[in-house]
Amino acid sequence: METLRYTTERVLAFIEQGGDVQWAILLTTCVMWVLIVERCLYSLLPHRRRRQAALDAWFARSDRSSWYARQVRSMIISQLYHGLYAGIPMARTLVAICPLLGLLGTVVGMIHVFDVMNLSGNGNPRALAAGVSQATITTMAGMVAALSGVFITTQLERHASNERRRLEDALSTA
Numbered sequence: 001m002e003t004l005r006y007t008t009e010r011v012l013a014f015i016e017q018g019g020d021v022q023w024a025i026l027l028t029t030c031v032m033w034v035l036i037v038e039r040c041l042y043s044l045l046p047h048r049r050r051r052q053a054a055l056d057a058w059f060a061r062s063d064r065s066s067w068y069a070r071q072v073r074s075m076i077i078s079q080l081y082h083g084l085y086a087g088i089p090m091a092r093t094l095v096a097i098c099p100l101l102g103l104l105g106t107v108v109g110m111i112h113v114f115d116v117m118n119l120s121g122n123g124n125p126r127a128l129a130a131g132v133s134q135a136t137i138t139t140m141a142g143m144v145a146a147l148s149g150v151f152i153t154t155q156l157e158r159h160a161s162n163e164r165r166r167l168e169d170a171l172s173t174a
Helices: 002-018 020-044 046-060 067-085 088-123 125-170
Strands: none
Touching: 002 020, 002 125, 020 046, 020 067, 020 088, 020 125, 046 067, 046 125, 067 125, 088 125
16 A cells, blocks of 8 residues: 555656646546557457357358348448447557657746746756756656557557458358
């Protein structure tokens, strides 16, 4: 319990060092990861059930080779693919926004440094260091947040494309 409180205090101190932009990075990262986890869970359970139901319905058809049957097959593949792919573009967008928020934090931190220099000159290194620290921390947080999402969103996109190919193969027209 003590470790949890200590960790929470350290995380909050880190976020406060980055200022308001750090809170925006945290919120963006949380939304991004909610979307990513939702997509992972969807592919584990609901998609598998929908896929099996679609395969059962397809093989229950007596006609699987006419033009109309091929259109039904295309519709089934498209619906399953879009169900699997939904949410991934939004997660990718949030991944792209994270470094931009880090850059915004850098600019805000440097503005703070210039304000301190304007008011007190170079004679207050502690105040200057606070601005530089804010700039550096938000840049790092934005980059780490983006890197944490890039890999998994790429894997989710690859999984959706592979699943589409598997569906095309599984739904034979003969």
